[in-house]
Amino acid sequence: SIITMGCNTSYFKPENRIENFFSQDSKKVILFVGRLAEKKGLPYLIRAMKDVDALLIIAGNGPLEQECHTLVSTLNLKEKVQFLGSKSHNELRTIYASSDIFVAPSITTKGGDVEGMPTVILEAMASGLPIIASNSGGIPDNIRHEENGLLAEERNVEQLADCINRLLRSPELSAKLSKASLQTAALFDYSVIAEKYHDIMENSCR
DSSP states (O other): OOOOOOBOTTTSOGGGOOTTTTSOTTOOEEEEESOOSGGGOHHHHHHHGGGOOSEEEEEOOOTTHHHHHHHHHHTTOTTTEEEEEOOOHHHHHHHHHTOSEEEEOOOOOTTOOOOSOOHHHHHHHHTTOOEEEESOTTGGGTOOBTTTBEEEOTTOHHHHHHHHHHHHHOHHHHHHHHHHHHHHHHTTBHHHHHHHHHHHHHHHTO
């Protein structure tokens, strides 16, 4: 049996939103949350921002942190990208809800490491954000293209930018995927996931 990690949908929720939390004014906020490591694919999202009129917020740290800072400088994206560093769950609940789009540009690493279903995607969905993610690892098992998110191929900067721009230009699609995010997150609430583990343990003891 394969059981995805769950999230606390009573903790991560749209009601945590604070308007203009990032002092972005009229700009929409694209959010990345995660370790700044190869598997997370952040450099591809940074490159995609060249063709996106929005603010990218990056929450997390890791071994690629300096590389990502250098890439932002090289591409002259300092006004489009903010690095927040590592944030607590208490801080993240506001950061998620105060953003507009969540992007998980995950990739398969050179060593073959690949994502399962990142918990940050579930937390973003519980916060009501429309999701853009890579068609990578276990992500497409739970994110269905144009149903409850948008999928882009790994390392495809152009597709990532296109997906972001689709949501920025279509409030209707953004609202549809936001609603689908909340519905999907409810299926992964801790209470639901705990029941699945309970059933497995009960059956294995018989």
